[in-house]
Amino acid sequence: MFNLERRSVLKAGATSALALASLPGVISSVSAASPKRRVVAESAFARIVEVGDGVFAVVSTPLDSEGRFAAPQTLCNGGLIVGDERILSIDAYYQPEGAAWVNEQAKKLFGRPVSDVICTHLHLDHTGGLAGFQDGAVGPEIYMTASTWALMVEQYSGGTAIEGTPFIAPPAKLVGPTRVIEDESQLVSMNLGGRSVTILPLAGHTPSDLAILVDDLPITFGGDLAWWGLFPNYVDAVPSKLAPSLAKLMSGGSRLMVTGHGGLVSTDDMAPYAELIASIDTAALQAREQGWSAEKAGDTYKMPASTADWGFFNPRYPERAIGAWFREWGMDDNAA
Ligand SMILES: [Zn+2]
Numbered sequence: 001m002f003n004l005e006r007r008s009v010l011k012a013g014a015t016s017a018l019a020l021a022s023l024p025g026v027i028s029s030v031s032a033a034s035p036k037r038r039v040v041a042e043s044a045f046a047r048i049v050e051v052g053d054g055v056f057a058v059v060s061t062p063l064d065s066e067g068r069f070a071a072p073q074t075l076c077n078g079g080l081i082v083g084d085e086r087i088l089s090i091d092a093y094y095q096p097e098g099a100a101w102v103n104e105q106a107k108k109l110f111g112r113p114v115s116d117v118i119c120t121h122l123h124l125d126h127t128g129g130l131a132g133f134q135d136g137a138v139g140p141e142i143y144m145t146a147s148t149w150a151l152m153v154e155q156y157s158g159g160t161a162i163e164g165t166p167f168i169a170p171p172a173k174l175v176g177p178t179r180v181i182e183d184e185s186q187l188v189s190m191n192l193g194g195r196s197v198t199i200l201p202l203a204g205h206t207p208s209d210l211a212i213l214v215d216d217l218p219i220t221f222g223g224d225l226a227w228w229g230l231f232p233n234y235v236d237a238v239p240s241k242l243a244p245s246l247a248k249l250m251s252g253g254s255r256l257m258v259t260g261h262g263g264l265v266s267t268d269d270m271a272p273y274a275e276l277i278a279s280i281d282t283a284a285l286q287a288r289e290q291g292w293s294a295e296k297a298g299d300t301y302k303m304p305a306s307t308a309d310w311g312f313f314n315p316r317y318p319e320r321a322i323g324a325w326f327r328e329w330g331m332d333d334n335a336a
Pocket of ligand 1: 076123125126224260261
């Protein structure tokens with residue numbers, strides 16, 4: 001079960017909070033048998049894979065054979081959860097074209113568009129495509145935490161000056177939430193008609209991350225708290241919260257984890273990823289003791305043997321990960 005402290009999470013009279021007492025039942029009563037996998041749609045940048053009845057992972061394939069970002073329309077993994085009344089999209093991808101493609105597939109496959117989108121965190125590879133879900137006057141409800149929206153405005157509303165004009169160009173077509181999650185201390189249950197999901201507020205990849213659990217099937221959408229086969233991005237990480245959040249996601253019994261980037265994996269098999277996170281924690285502590293800069297620590301860092309064949313979106317990611325610890329400790333990156 002999830003190691004959530006009941007008293008701190010459950011608030012009396014809160015109608016949106018899932019009664020926490022029911023969560024262990026939700027988690028333990030579902031079969032851990034491996035779900036069926038069927039590709040139901042495919043494009044140059046992603047494929048949609050059925051991972052359970054009415055539950056689909058959108059798996060992005062952005063890299064070409066030489067490891068370049070050839071097709072970034074979707075960039076992150078996400079998914080579709082189909083209820084009798086509503087279709088929930090997990091995340092909104094990098095570009096409107098990517099989200100629009102996913103929405104078109106929903107219409108083709110299920111006869112109706114996405115009605116709700118949950119953004120797991122602020123990063124543009126998960127939020128930059130939001131505009132693509134809008135179809136004339138019709139568009140989904142967009143859910144994100146208040147802190148995620150505040151961080152998006154803080155990070156992305158600046159942008160670059162457009163020469164010869166008084167305007168600035170943000171790095172993406174920013175779209176805000178229509179439904180804001182203010183209170184990150186409690187679980188939220190969302191009813192899709194005939195099935196429901198649980199939204200679990202966490203942190204670590206960023207100051208505000210959401211994971212989504214399908215209540216009737218052992219499937220979790222971990223956002224960027226979970227990566228598989230790729231070294232994770234720590235650009236906005238709160239490293240002290242990452243390992244505990246991951247432990248929580250791995251402690252709910254055997255579930256299929258739809259990661260934010262890379263492959264799909266059973267939570268039973270995620271130990272190498274936890275080891276990778278722990279190796280960064282160790283490397284950062286060691287660098288602090290030795291008085292090394294994050295750069296030097298990144299250069300000397302070795303992946304654990306269990307993840308030695310994992311890839312990198314960016315070779316500087318270990319340095320950035322150690323730098324995230326330095327930031328949390330209030331240390332100057334280069335003068336450690
Ligand atoms: Zn991401």
